[in-house]
Amino acid sequence: MPDPTPTPAANASSSTPHAATVEFDHVTKTYDPRAAKAGAPGAVNDLSLSIPAGRICVLVGPSGCGKTTSLKMVNRLIEPTKGRILLDGVDVATRDVTELRRGIGYVIQQTGLFPHQTIEDNVATVPRLLGWPKARQKERAQELLGVVGLDPSRYARRYPAQLSGGERQRVGVARALAADPPVMLMDEPFGAVDPIVRERLQNEFLRLQEQLAKTILFVTHDIDEAIKLGDVVAVFRDGGIVEQFAPPAEILAAPASEFVARFVGADRGLKRLSLTRVNDVELGHAPTARAGDGAADARERTRRNELPYLLLLDAEDRPIGWVDEARLPAEGQLGDRLVSATSPLLDRRTTLKDALSMLLDADVQIGVVVDRRGAYRGIITVEQIAGFTRETAREAQVRADAATG
Amino acid sequence: MGIIGDVIAWLTDPAHWTGPSGIPTRVAEHLAISLAALVIASLIALPIGLYVGHTRRGGQSAVNVANLARAIPSLALIGIAVPITVLVDPQVGFKVLPTLIAMIVLGIPPILINTYTGITEVDRDLTEAANGMGLTSRQVLTGVELPLAASVIMAGIGSAAVQIIATATLGAIFGFGGLGSYLVQGIAQNDDAMLFSGVVLVAALAVGAEAAFGFLGRALRPHEVDTATPALLEPSQPEGTPAVG
Numbered sequence: 315m316p317d318p319t320p321t322p323a324a325n326a327s328s329s330t331p332h333a334a335t336v337e338f339d340h341v342t343k344t345y346d347p348r349a350a351k352a353g354a355p356g357a358v359n360d361l362s363l364s365i366p367a368g369r370i371c372v373l374v375g376p377s378g379c380g381k382t383t384s385l386k387m388v389n390r391l392i393e394p395t396k397g398r399i400l401l402d403g404v405d406v407a408t409r410d411v412t413e414l415r416r417g418i419g420y421v422i423q424q425t426g427l428f429p430h431q432t433i434e435d436n437v438a439t440v441p442r443l444l445g446w447p448k449a450r451q452k453e454r455a456q457e458l459l460g461v462v463g464l465d466p467s468r469y470a471r472r473y474p475a476q477l478s479g480g481e482r483q484r485v486g487v488a489r490a491l492a493a494d495p496p497v498m499l500m501d502e503p504f505g506a507v508d509p510i511v512r513e514r515l516q517n518e519f520l521r522l523q524e525q526l527a528k529t530i531l532f533v534t535h536d537i538d539e540a541i542k543l544g545d546v547v548a549v550f551r552d553g554g555i556v557e558q559f560a561p562p563a564e565i566l567a568a569p570a571s572e573f574v575a576r577f578v579g580a581d582r583g584l585k586r587l588s589l590t591r592v593n594d595v596e597l598g599h600a601p602t603a604r605a606g607d608g609a610a611d612a613r614e615r616t617r618r619n620e621l622p623y624l625l626l627l628d629a630e631d632r633p634i635g636w637v638d639e640a641r642l643p644a645e646g647q648l649g650d651r652l653v654s655a656t657s658p659l660l661d662r663r664t665t666l667k668d669a670l671s672m673l674l675d676a677d678v679q680i681g682v683v684v685d686r687r688g689a690y691r692g693i694i695t696v697e698q699i700a701g702f703t704r705e706t707a708r709e710a711q712v713r714a715d716a717a718t719g
Numbered sequence: 720m721g722i723i724g725d726v727i728a729w730l731t732d733p734a735h736w737t738g739p740s741g742i743p744t745r746v747a748e749h750l751a752i753s754l755a756a757l758v759i760a761s762l763i764a765l766p767i768g769l770y771v772g773h774t775r776r777g778g779q780s781a782v783n784v785a786n787l788a789r790a791i792p793s794l795a796l797i798g799i800a801v802p803i804t805v806l807v808d809p810q811v812g813f814k815v816l817p818t819l820i821a822m823i824v825l826g827i828p829p830i831l832i833n834t835y836t837g838i839t840e841v842d843r844d845l846t847e848a849a850n851g852m853g854l855t856s857r858q859v860l861t862g863v864e865l866p867l868a869a870s871v872i873m874a875g876i877g878s879a880a881v882q883i884i885a886t887a888t889l890g891a892i893f894g895f896g897g898l899g900s901y902l903v904q905g906i907a908q909n910d911d912a913m914l915f916s917g918v919v920l921v922a923a924l925a926v927g928a929e930a931a932f933g934f935l936g937r938a939l940r941p942h943e944v945d946t947a948t949p950a951l952l953e954p955s956q957p958e959g960t961p962a963v964g
């Protein structure tokens with residue numbers, strides 16, 4: 315199994331003592347020992363994975379490939395047939411099972427909220443089991459509802475049946491976080507909500523994880539979700555066999571096998587673009603001038619540049635638009651009325667995928683990158699995006715070869 | 720005058736409301752033995768139902784046995800019980816005990832079946848989530864399964880109560896009092912007014928018991944089925960159920 319080198323998250327250095335490493339050590343699970351003797355493969359076979367503390371590891375793969383089984387072996391809802399699972403180096407089989415589970419957040423697609431308890435009581439489940447004082451349980455529940463974006467004064471006293479699917483999912487996450495567990499297990503937590511709500515929940519989840527830095531095992535069968543959320547992604551195939559375990563960019567750029575390539579889809583090039591931001595690319599430069607500058611000098615500079623356009627900026631360096639080289643006057647001052655075309659303004663956090671799509675739609679297929687105040691930083695072209703993709707694919711291939719070779 | 724008038728006259732005759740064979744005494748006897756039978760039947764059926772429901776082990780065989788017991792006619796049951804109870808104590812043998820045993824045996828199946836069904840109908844995802852969060856097996860049972868099954872269990876106790884109240888009537892044949900005495904005496908003395916008054920009283924008791932347990936069951940129903948819109952909800956809803964832990 316290649317050792318993945320996950321892209322360090324912004325918070326990598328501050329990986330709190332609240333996170334733990336999770337390690338699968340040659341884990342096998344066969345539900346039916348008789349079939350296994352007859353040679354049928356088990357649900358999970360000889361799984362070895364090492365998940366660094368404070369990272370999100372996504373287990374992704376087709377239905378029935380053993381993702382849920384793998385997850386449930388961590389909190390011992392299922393006991394492995396062979397092998398060990400280590401939490402911070404300690405074999406979970408040696409731990410007291412209820413104590414172990416109270417230290418692991420667990421979120422499932424069906425939410426598993428108790429219908430007969432208020433939202434507040436649901437969230438306080440583990441603190442209650444741990445015997446926290448009543449007041450602190452309540453305080454913690456209210457705090458967490460706030461964290462997951464539910465106003466406690468509106469939601470705390472409701473019952474699960476009175477919430478929407480998305481709201482229930484948030485409560486499920488809040489409940490799993492209640493006792494601040496170092497490890498979270500999430501089994502398709504956003505699987506049952508519509509795409510728009512899912513996207514919002516994913517974004518909030520990522521923002522939350524930036525502060526919490528828990529070790530998270532996240533199961534999904536949606537490759538896009540895996541790529542978006544994972545620091546590392548384990549691609550499973552039937553029988554709980556991991557085909558590739560690597561950061562998402564590497565899986566997209568250098569799929570380890572035919573299976574992985576097919577699973578990530580023919581559009582993996584585009585998917586990679588969605589992982590990269592304009593910020594990550596070295597920007598190009600267009601000839602620029604401010605409105606009111608002398609035309610002669612600007613014309614001269616534009617002539618010498620390969621771009622047949624000049625980018626006109628305002629007094630604060632904010633782009634006004636493109637001036638065609640042919641329309642640049644030989645003398646006098648530059649003014650707004652010379653502008654003949656505009657092109658999309660890109661923030662430095664825009665993904666390359668969005669940038670590309672905007673460029674394809676624009677009159678001038680040159681993206682103008684601006685900073686937070688809207689001031690010009692540089693340009694990006696379709697060719698640059700293509701070049702960047704080629705370059706990184708080659709690098710990833712080299713890395714992958716080095717790891718397996 | 721029709722039989723209805725006779726029954727009303729009989730029931731409203733103040734003479735029938737006093738003394739050791741007056742209506743209040745008979746109702747009290749009837750209720751006392753029924754309650755005793757219901758309590759004992761519950762003490763037997765609830766733990767079994769909870770156990771097989773919670774572990775999902777042996778559930779089907781328990782239900783089958785319970786259904787078998789249900790199929791035996793009450794009278795036959797009492798008949799079977801008599802020789803046994805006589806062995807134990809010839810004195811009580813011919814009074815209360817055979818009927819009581821029959822009542823208990825007939826009360827067990829509905830309670831057992833409903834308890835088992837109520838518990839197994841609790842969503843597996845829910846109990847698994849509860850387990851996964853570190854509730855002990857007992858906490859899952861008392862904190863999740865029992866509260867969610869409570870209304871179904873209560874309905875089972877309600878139908879057991881109806882069974883038991885009806886069966887208690889037969890006790891009179893074997894010398895135990897209760898409302899059945901009116902039926903036995905009414906037949907013996909060819910007194911239709913008394914006979915049918917007895918029938919009316921037993922029916923009223925059974926209907927009353929059914930209604931009471933139905934009310935209890937609705938009060939215990941989980942909020943899952945609560946369809947009220949949040950805006951209409953008052954914070955003064957009945958408090959959920961015993962907290963876990």
Ligand SMILES: Nc1ncnc2c1ncn2[C@@H]1O[C@H](COP(=O)(O)OP(=O)(O)OP(=O)(O)O)[C@@H](O)[C@H]1O
Pocket residue numbers: 345346357375376377378379380381382383384535
């Ligand atoms: N309790 C069980 N008894 C027997 N076989 C089981 C049991 N649970 C799962 N399996 C089998 O083990 C295999 C893996 O199941 P698992 O639930 O882990 O898949 P999964 O990857 O989570 O799938 P999905 O994406 O559909 O949730 C499947 O073939 C399934 O039929």
Ligand SMILES: [Mg+2]
Pocket residue numbers: 381382383501
């Ligand atoms: Mg699954």
